Amino acid sequence: MSIYILTPELFIKQKAQQLAYVVNQLMERAIPFSEVHIIVWDILEEWNRLDKDDTDTLSDFERVFWHLFYTIQFESEGDLANNKHLRLSISKCCQYLKQPELSPPQGCVGVRP
Numbered sequence: 001m002s003i004y005i006l007t008p009e010l011f012i013k014q015k016a017q018q019l020a021y022v023v024n025q026l027m028e029r030a031i032p033f034s035e036v037h038i039i040v041w042d043i044l045e046e047w048n049r050l051d052k053d054d055t056d057t058l059s060d061f062e063r064v065f066w067h068l069f070y071t072i073q074f075e076s077e078g079d080l081a082n083n084k085h086l087r088l089s090i091s092k093c094c095q096y097l098k099q100p101e102l103s104p105p106q107g108c109v110g111v112r113p
Helices: 008-027 033-048 060-074 077-082 084-098
Strands: none
Touching: 008 033, 008 060, 008 084, 033 060, 060 084, 077 084
16 A cells, blocks of 8 residues: 655645636636635645645745745735736746746745745
8 A cells, every 4th residue: 555645846736737727717807806715725725734844945836836826815806907017927927837847937935834
């Protein structure tokens, strides 16, 4: 019998695709703003169940993930819809999470919760 242990790195890789998809749907106004908060809380709840060492250094990928996570959680619906600079930043984060072989976007300062 093998035991599957979900590491923080695997968790982030799995959730990054989901987060990028949901955020893109939000930016296209295909889902309501309220849906994002449900997904954010689900990710946070699952994250809290992981056995992790919070002293680990974050990879660029994880840093971008948490940056996007916090951005969509704390920005207003109006800013997410209308702030061109913010929308471009979010788009770059989503693109990187979908294609991590790209260079990480500048200015992403995400940290683990």
